[in-house]
Amino acid sequence: MTHMTVFNTRIRRIARRALAALAAVACAMSLAACGADESGKIRIGIKFDQPGLGFKKSGTYVGFDVDVAKYVAKKLGYSEDEIVWKEAPSKQREAMLQNGDVDMILATYSITDERKNAVSFAGPYFVAGQDLLVRKDDHSINGPEDLNGKRLCSVTGSTSAATVKEKFASEVQLMEQPGYAECATALFSGIVDAVTTDDIILAGLASASRGKLRVVGQPFTQEYYGVGIKKGDTALAKKINAAIAEMIKDGSWERAIADNTEGTSYTPNAEYNPPKPTEGEK
Numbered sequence: 063m064t065h066m067t068v069f070n071t072r073i074r075r076i077a078r079r080a081l082a083a084l085a086a087v088a089c090a091m092s093l094a095a096c097g098a099d100e101s102g103k104i105r106i107g108i109k110f111d112q113p114g115l116g117f118k119k120s121g122t123y124v125g126f127d128v129d130v131a132k133y134v135a136k137k138l139g140y141s142e143d144e145i146v147w148k149e150a151p152s153k154q155r156e157a158m159l160q161n162g163d164v165d166m167i168l169a170t171y172s173i174t175d176e177r178k179n180a181v182s183f184a185g186p187y188f189v190a191g192q193d194l195l196v197r198k199d200d201h202s203i204n205g206p207e208d209l210n211g212k213r214l215c216s217v218t219g220s221t222s223a224a225t226v227k228e229k230f231a232s233e234v235q236l237m238e239q240p241g242y243a244e245c246a247t248a249l250f251s252g253i254v255d256a257v258t259t260d261d262i263i264l265a266g267l268a269s270a271s272r273g274k275l276r277v278v279g280q281p282f283t284q285e286y287y288g289v290g291i292k293k294g295d296t297a298l299a300k301k302i303n304a305a306i307a308e309m310i311k312d313g314s315w316e317r318a319i320a321d322n323t324e325g326t327s328y329t330p331n332a333e334y335n336p337p338k339p340t341e342g343e344k
């Protein structure tokens with residue numbers, strides 16, 4: 063070894079130690095720098111940008127998914143301050159469960175066979191249907207039969223976008239965004255003619271638009287909302303299903319729906335709701 067290489071190696075070692083010491087100090091000073099303390103807590107994935115379902119509002123979390131999550135968490139032995147809420151965008155849900163970033167996901171998450179290759183579900187705890195959201199003054203779209211030549215927006219990784227590609231690929235232009243709020247913005251500004259996803263999500267967006275947007279009201283799929291969990295955890299699925307059944311039985315489910323759809327003209331499809339939670343038990 064030459065003098066120069068020995069010197070360089072020593073510099074690198076010193077630099078590495080200094081960096082490690084710095085990281086330790088940063089970690090001691092702020093929890094965020096070394097990961098928040100999540101021990102003894104349950105980490106739940108929800109949407110942060112879907113009014114009425116999962117919505118982050120000045121540091122608090124509100125919506126139907128949040129209410130179901132709190133109820134289930136309580137039955138699993140976690141108080142509200144033992145919940146760590148994490149944003150679970152449509153496209154990232156399977157990976158978040160597979161990586162162990164969250165313990166469960168309640169994020170308007172439809173139970174599908176394809177997703178069951180990667181994760182398991184408990185539930186269902188709600189049944190929605192895919193519908194269309196349009197500008198209030200646009201009367202050219204009154205159902206899925208009017209989509210010829212229209213520009214649609216939906217979300218990457220959602221069943222809604224998949225259904226458009228499967229059923230209407232030849233007649234529509236599909237724009238995909240990371241979330242439905244971005245789609246609503248595109249609808250306001252005239253970049254698209256309609257937003258498509260579950261009716262209950264669209265009802266929340268319409269309500270937040272202060273009369274500028276309306277839901278068409280002709281649902282064309284059934285979306286069974288499940289609680290996403292790690293693949294194969296049948297014991298957890300059983301506990302979650304028991305909690306959901308209890309929530310329906312004691313009236314909390316009905317109340318949560320009423321509270322979170324207040325001010326919208328939305329009512330759940332009574333043919334399918336409330337559902338029987340039997341998913342994931344074997």
Ligand code: GLU
Binds near residue numbers: 285
């Ligand atoms: N329920 C549908 C899905 O799981 C659409 C809503 C969403 O993207 O969260 O894909």
